[in-house]
Amino acid sequence: MMKQLKTAFFIAIILFYACGDDQLNNPTGSTDIPRQVTVKEVVNFSGASIIYYDRPNDENLQYVKAVWTTDDGIEYNQTASFYTDSLLVDGFGEEGSYTVKLYSVSHGQTYSEPVEVTVNPTRPPYMVVHDNLQISPTFMGIRVTAENETGAKLAFRTFKQDEATDEWVEVGTYYTVNPNVEYFNRGHEPDIDQNFRVQVRDRWGHWSPPKDVSCSPWFEMELPKNLFREIALCNLSGDGSSVPDQTGYALPSNFWGHKMHSWSGSATSFDRLYDGEIGTSSQCYHTKPLAPFPHHFTIDLGDKYNLSRFLLWPRNDASNQFRGGHPQIVRVYGASYNGDSPSELVDDINDEEAWLDLGLFYLSRADGSFEPYPGTNDRTAEDNEILVNGHEMTLNAIDQPVRYVRVQFIKAFATSLHAGSIQIGEISFFGAN
Structure with a gap:
C-alpha cells in the first residue's frame, strides 16, 4: 500500500511539471465574449466620478474594466471584480465632460465591446x-x-x-x-x-x-533659554511653603507638576527641557509614571514677551516617537501677572482673569492621525521631519506680554507604554519684547 502511495505521489509531481510554462503563464478559462454591463447611475464630485452599473447574468464575467483619458492626455484604467457594482474614475485636472469605456472581461481575458458613459467631474x-x-x-x-x-x-x-x-x-x-x-x-x-x-x-x-x-x-526671536526658570506653583501659601501631599501621586489637577522620573545613568531634571540637547535620549524631561493626567509645568521666561509660537521636541527615543510618552494634546497658558514675584501668581488655570488661554493643540503624526505606531520603525519620512524640526504651535495673539507660562499635557500617544508619562527632549519659545 505504501508503495502505491509513493508511486501516485511521484506521478502527480510529473504531471504538474509537464504542464509547462505555457499553462502557467497563459490565462485559463473560457474565451467567449462576456455580456456587457448596464449603466444605472453616475455620481459626480470634485475631480472624480463613480459609475454604478448592473452586472450581467454571465458566469463567464470575471471583472469590469474602465478606461478613460484625462484632460492632459494621460490614459488611466481601473478594474472592479465581479462582486462589485461600481467603479471610481479620477485624476481629472479640470471639470468637464469625459468619456469612460467600460469593458466586461472573461476568465480567459476576452474583452467585450465597450459601453461608453459620460462623466462630469466637478472642480478638482x-x-x-x-x-x-x-x-x-x-x-x-x-x-x-x-x-x-x-x-x-x-x-x-x-x-x-x-x-x-x-x-x-x-x-x-x-x-x-x-x-x-x-x-x-x-x-x-x-x-x-x-x-x-x-x-x-x-x-x-x-x-x-x-x-x-x-x-x-x-x-520675532527665539527667547534666550539661559533666563528660563522652573516655578514650583502649587497652591502656594503666603510664604510659598505649602506643598500638597504626593503620596501615591494623587495630585491636584492644577498642581504645578509631579515627581520627576529618573533612572541610572540618565538625567531627567526640569532644566533638560531647555538645555539645547534635542538629540540626546538620556537627557530629557520625563514625568513620573502613574501620575494622573493632566501633567503640567510652569516656567518663568525671565522677561516679558509677546509670544508668537512654541516648539516641542519629544524625547529622542524610538520607543517614544509617536508612541509612549510622546505628547499628543497640549494646552498653553500665559499669566496675566508678569511682575518679578512668582508668589503673586494665582494657582488656578481655570481663573480666566489670572491665566490667558494661548491655545489648545493636537500633536498628530504627519498624516494627521493620532494612533500610536505599533513598531519602532513604522514612522514615515514626513514623521521624521517633524521629529527633527519639532512640533510647532502658533500661540494665540494677545495684547499683553507675559512672563510666566504654564504648559499642560492632557494626553500622551500611548498611556500604557511607560505608564502614561510625558517625555520631552526640548522646548523653545519665540516672540518679541
Whole structure:
C-alpha cells in the first residue's frame, strides 16, 4: 500500500511539471465574449466620478474594466471584480465632460465591446483649495491657510521673488491630507515688503495657477533659554511653603507638576527641557509614571514677551516617537501677572482673569492621525521631519506680554507604554519684547 502511495505521489509531481510554462503563464478559462454591463447611475464630485452599473447574468464575467483619458492626455484604467457594482474614475485636472469605456472581461481575458458613459467631474480638489487659499504675514514669514474638504493628498510649493533678479525661488514644500490646511514658511527678513507665491499640486501632477501676495513679515526671536526658570506653583501659601501631599501621586489637577522620573545613568531634571540637547535620549524631561493626567509645568521666561509660537521636541527615543510618552494634546497658558514675584501668581488655570488661554493643540503624526505606531520603525519620512524640526504651535495673539507660562499635557500617544508619562527632549519659545 505504501508503495502505491509513493508511486501516485511521484506521478502527480510529473504531471504538474509537464504542464509547462505555457499553462502557467497563459490565462485559463473560457474565451467567449462576456455580456456587457448596464449603466444605472453616475455620481459626480470634485475631480472624480463613480459609475454604478448592473452586472450581467454571465458566469463567464470575471471583472469590469474602465478606461478613460484625462484632460492632459494621460490614459488611466481601473478594474472592479465581479462582486462589485461600481467603479471610481479620477485624476481629472479640470471639470468637464469625459468619456469612460467600460469593458466586461472573461476568465480567459476576452474583452467585450465597450459601453461608453459620460462623466462630469466637478472642480478638482487642488483647484478648490487654490480658490479659497489665503496668504497672510506672520512672525518671520507667511501663514498659508485653506479648506481641503475632500481630504485630498496635496502639495503646496512656496516661492519668494528675488529682488535683484525678479526670479521666483522655491523656499519650501508642504504636504498634507488635512481638511483644514495651515502651514508657515519662515526665515524671512522682518518689517520689509516681500513678494511670495504659493501653488497647489495634486497626486496626479496637476498644478494650480500661482497665487501671489506682497506682505511684510513680523519680527520675532527665539527667547534666550539661559533666563528660563522652573516655578514650583502649587497652591502656594503666603510664604510659598505649602506643598500638597504626593503620596501615591494623587495630585491636584492644577498642581504645578509631579515627581520627576529618573533612572541610572540618565538625567531627567526640569532644566533638560531647555538645555539645547534635542538629540540626546538620556537627557530629557520625563514625568513620573502613574501620575494622573493632566501633567503640567510652569516656567518663568525671565522677561516679558509677546509670544508668537512654541516648539516641542519629544524625547529622542524610538520607543517614544509617536508612541509612549510622546505628547499628543497640549494646552498653553500665559499669566496675566508678569511682575518679578512668582508668589503673586494665582494657582488656578481655570481663573480666566489670572491665566490667558494661548491655545489648545493636537500633536498628530504627519498624516494627521493620532494612533500610536505599533513598531519602532513604522514612522514615515514626513514623521521624521517633524521629529527633527519639532512640533510647532502658533500661540494665540494677545495684547499683553507675559512672563510666566504654564504648559499642560492632557494626553500622551500611548498611556500604557511607560505608564502614561510625558517625555520631552526640548522646548523653545519665540516672540518679541
